[in-house]
Amino acid sequence: MKITLVQNAPKLNKTNLAFVLNESLTCKSDVIVFCELALNGYLLQDKLLEDAFLIDELQPLCDASKDIDIVVGGALKIEDEYFNCAFYFSKGELLNIHKKVHLPNYGMFEEARYFDSGKEFDSFATTYGEVAMLVCEDLWHPDTVKELFYKKPKIVYVLAASPARGFKDDSLEIEEQWYVLITSLALHCGTKVVFVNRVGFEDGLGFWGGSCILDSNAKILQKLPLFDEKIETIKVEI
Numbered sequence: 001m002k003i004t005l006v007q008n009a010p011k012l013n014k015t016n017l018a019f020v021l022n023e024s025l026t027c028k029s030d031v032i033v034f035c036e037l038a039l040n041g042y043l044l045q046d047k048l049l050e051d052a053f054l055i056d057e058l059q060p061l062c063d064a065s066k067d068i069d070i071v072v073g074g075a076l077k078i079e080d081e082y083f084n085c086a087f088y089f090s091k092g093e094l095l096n097i098h099k100k101v102h103l104p105n106y107g108m109f110e111e112a113r114y115f116d117s118g119k120e121f122d123s124f125a126t127t128y129g130e131v132a133m134l135v136c137e138d139l140w141h142p143d144t145v146k147e148l149f150y151k152k153p154k155i156v157y158v159l160a161a162s163p164a165r166g167f168k169d170d171s172l173e174i175e176e177q178w179y180v181l182i183t184s185l186a187l188h189c190g191t192k193v194v195f196v197n198r199v200g201f202e203d204g205l206g207f208w209g210g211s212c213i214l215d216s217n218a219k220i221l222q223k224l225p226l227f228d229e230k231i232e233t234i235k236v237e238i
Contacts, residue, residue, distance in 0.1 A: 009200020012041035039074030
């Protein structure tokens with residue numbers, strides 16, 4: 001199968017939907033994958049109340065998924081609750097929603113102030129086998145890997161909006177930490193891992209990118225550059 005990684009810098013508004021639709025409709029791939037909150041931008045804060053999507057507003061993505069599976073992050077409003085979600089669209093329908101379970105609320109992060117928490121990690125059947133999705137902080141908690149171990153997904157999509165920090169002379173500490181996490185996920189669960197992290201700046205936060213695909217032996221099949229926008233298609237054996 002062919003998987004396209006979209007490492008971009010989303011704007012802080014709902015116009016990102018047009019970009020996601022355009023890339024999905026013009027992409028010659030089996031699956032296209034965007035970052036955490038790719039539909040909204042990351043630092044929504046109070047804008048969340050007006051910029052979160054309703055389920056019905058996602059219909060254009062359903063329509064765009066008739067010939068390509070779409071994995072994308074966005075803010076979703078359900079009644080009076082707001083969730084940081086990963087969506088999986090396929091064959092013209094919204095196949096699965098993962099609501100971010102672990103909301104960071106420390107240091108530069110204050111997601112728990114604005115978002116409601118999801119309750120579970122699940123997997124679901126796709127054309128390309130059993131799949132699971134995680135959103136950023138979800139992977140920083142050991143119970144996540146334990147739960148996925150028993151579900152045996154063939155592919156885990158990890159959508160992130162990870163700010164750059166821990167600069168060294170020749171490396172980035174947060175990049176090293178993330179690669180430990182996704183490597184551990186691949187090895188413990190025997191799964192391929194598709195990691196997409198955004199780039200760009202929002203209100204003083206810079207995001208580092210470094211999106212990649214790992215096989216089930218934790219070998220990096222392809223890695224995108226740090227800090228630069230990049231769209232790349234990788235062939236993966238399933």
